[in-house]
Amino acid sequence: MLHEKLIRDIEQVVGPAGLITDAERMQSYLSDWRNAYSGKAAMVVRPASTEEVAAVVRLCHQAAVAVVPQGGNTGLCGGSIPDQSGAQVVLSLTRMNAIRAVDTGNETITVEAGVILQNLQEAAAEVGRLFPLSLGAEGSCTVGGILATNAGGTAVLRYGNMRDLTLGLEVVLPDGQIWNGLRGLRKDNTGYDLKHLFIGAEGTLGIITAAVLKLYPAPRSTTTAWVALPSTEAAIELIALMRGQCGDRLTGFEMMSRQSVEFVVNHVAGCNDLFAQVYPWYVLIEVSDTLADAGLAQMLETALADAFEREIVLDAVIASNETQVAGLWAIREGISEAQNHEGPSLKHDISVPVSSIPAFIEAADQRLLEVFPGVRIVAYGHVGDGNLHYNISKPVGSEDAPFKAQAEAIMQVIYDATLQFSGSISAEHGLGQSKREAAVRYKDPLELQLMQAIKTTLDPAGLMNPGKVL
């Protein structure tokens, strides 16, 4: 058997500790945390160094066996799950979890792909710096995974996506060569910027093994507010007003529909409505500053009073202590879980230009409710990035099965509206296996052709995470 020879060769490289072939022990690598995707694999390999990754990839390349790179396996689109053939090799980077260097003079940190995001954040905090990327899965997602998917989260408004936080990469190419692009330079104009090809490519062009990432000054003060708005148009006006006045102090601007908040209030213990009255939209605003005494509360009050005068804001409360701040974020972060209590939820992670958010929501809401009366729309997201999680729950009292059967048709209505406003059908979750076909329908054919040409150039044998993205 080809695989038996390959297993022996790979074991020579990674040792017994780096190889899993036992079906039961492989299990957690073969399905995602939501159990939405599962597959089979010839083996799971866990190399401990870049050289081991390179040697394993070289062996797989020689044997013409496909490799599925995997980080914390917290993705939402099945990008790190192998296919059903049982012929693919899952290559887990989780043992490569060293922080290789911290350079405060250069404001950079060099980390391996298997470092968990939260550990990276803590390493930055230890030297008085901030690594700003923050998202729900930060306790288990890894640097390699968030680079491969160009992850976003709540701090993108101020600090950008993972792509924007990256200065250099080390990548094992499909044939097992190591590209050392691990540079800590903020300016380097000596040809094509190759790192941007690998970031967001979901492991289809090579395996990211390490990265040089940017650090930022740690904020010394933060203030958070919960604001009620009459409309999505008001949210767009409010963020422009806040940006103009607070500049980069504005580090969070999360919008939620009444439906979203209602689900949380009904289902998440400890989360309650903050206002006696019910409002159609809410925004969680966070401002922060490197100064300890930056007068943020005063600044926020002034801006919100101005907005109140202009009737953009209907009500507002500023958190006065850590507990209150945590309570506000708990509402925002409770939406996904709360929605599960209302039956299956159809999730869509779209983006449009910020200025098109109101028109998008109006158009999508209207068409959805025409075609699928009674569905409940749970719209929330990062306004500053134009990124909406536009999720759908079944009508009250209806069964799961007929609702689930409409998933494809509902998705189509939402993606059509996204396209109408020049948006993206995957803002921050990537394509993986789940959105690959939709991408073919919703992306420019010329762009897909260029992507395919690059894929064929870098991975002519098609062995890097096949069946994902393209």
Add this chain to the structure above:
Amino acid sequence: MLHEKLIRDIEQVVGPAGLITDAERMQSYLSDWRNAYSGKAAMVVRPASTEEVAAVVRLCHQAAVAVVPQGGNTGLCGGSIPDQSGAQVVLSLTRMNAIRAVDTGNETITVEAGVILQNLQEAAAEVGRLFPLSLGAEGSCTVGGILATNAGGTAVLRYGNMRDLTLGLEVVLPDGQIWNGLRGLRKDNTGYDLKHLFIGAEGTLGIITAAVLKLYPAPRSTTTAWVALPSTEAAIELIALMRGQCGDRLTGFEMMSRQSVEFVVNHVAGCNDLFAQVYPWYVLIEVSDTLADAGLAQMLETALADAFEREIVLDAVIASNETQVAGLWAIREGISEAQNHEGPSLKHDISVPVSSIPAFIEAADQRLLEVFPGVRIVAYGHVGDGNLHYNISKPVGSEDAPFKAQAEAIMQVIYDATLQFSGSISAEHGLGQSKREAAVRYKDPLELQLMQAIKTTLDPAGLMNPGKVL
């Protein structure tokens, strides 16, 4: 003659106003502003729209004629100058100078490639926004040129390079197809990020015809200081201190050696020493804020007093009015011109990790003065980006010719030191034709191989700006 047919066909597309074949009228397109590079061309074409660019490129592609895209022709590496054959077509984008859209809700502006940077800055200011990229040639360089070279400048510290300011591109591909990637999205994870391939590729992969660029809140207050330092180590400590205290308010941090300032004081009218005493290094610090009454002077004073206590700073003065601010920037911006008064200057635009600046300067200075005694080193640059303009003037009293003959050897010493500290031999000026061969010596062969593979994939006939970059 092939060219006569091509000229007729192209004239059909662009009309008489879009075509120059007269030798004298072509002249300004065939050499750069410094007269460092000059070439010949079959014609200069000036299309007025993306469709015209596409049609011209298609015709050239069919005729197997090479195209040299050109913007404001202000580059320093000969990237927009044709070769000596007289067979290439110069394609000037300067007639495509429309601002297509301003979207304040999305904080974006959509501009054509021929828009002059200063006009872009002014269009942003008209709607109360900032387009932050700023550099010496801003009165004549164009959007297409600064995208093709991923231009930097003095505001990179806070706002990033041109690459970081770009959300979407429209590109005419080597075969004349138009890729419409003109999206105004801050999050879009639907495959490979193609725009980053074209940015910084100096027209070797396609012709950028338009872009969606980010806008920022306009600062309402700015304060500027002139600071004397004992050493480059002190500059690294000072920038970390300033960043930690002022955060993103720090928008400028320009370091200059005494030699640099001395040349300016000696040769530029109106520029004088600010301190009675002479110091080895100086820094121009700029802080700015979106608030009108942000207390910047106070903040700067506190930070500098702290630095003075720690003996990082030896003397400092804060500008108290616009005239003084202009006077400080005049010193920084006068260096290049001042150096010309001392004979030919050998310019090197390198970067290293910020933390390696002191060691780089020490090593490069020492080796240079050993091998070329008496040369005068004019080192200055953007500390926050690790970007030094490390320029050399001849020894006092020596002739130009023998000094110029050492240019290659001097460059080699400097680039060797750059490599030793994992730096880049072209931080912000690109490779063009001048650094193409040096890149072959100083870049990782695997990286050059990947670049070549991408070039061959996108431009198999090698017709886009041949002889540049690769």
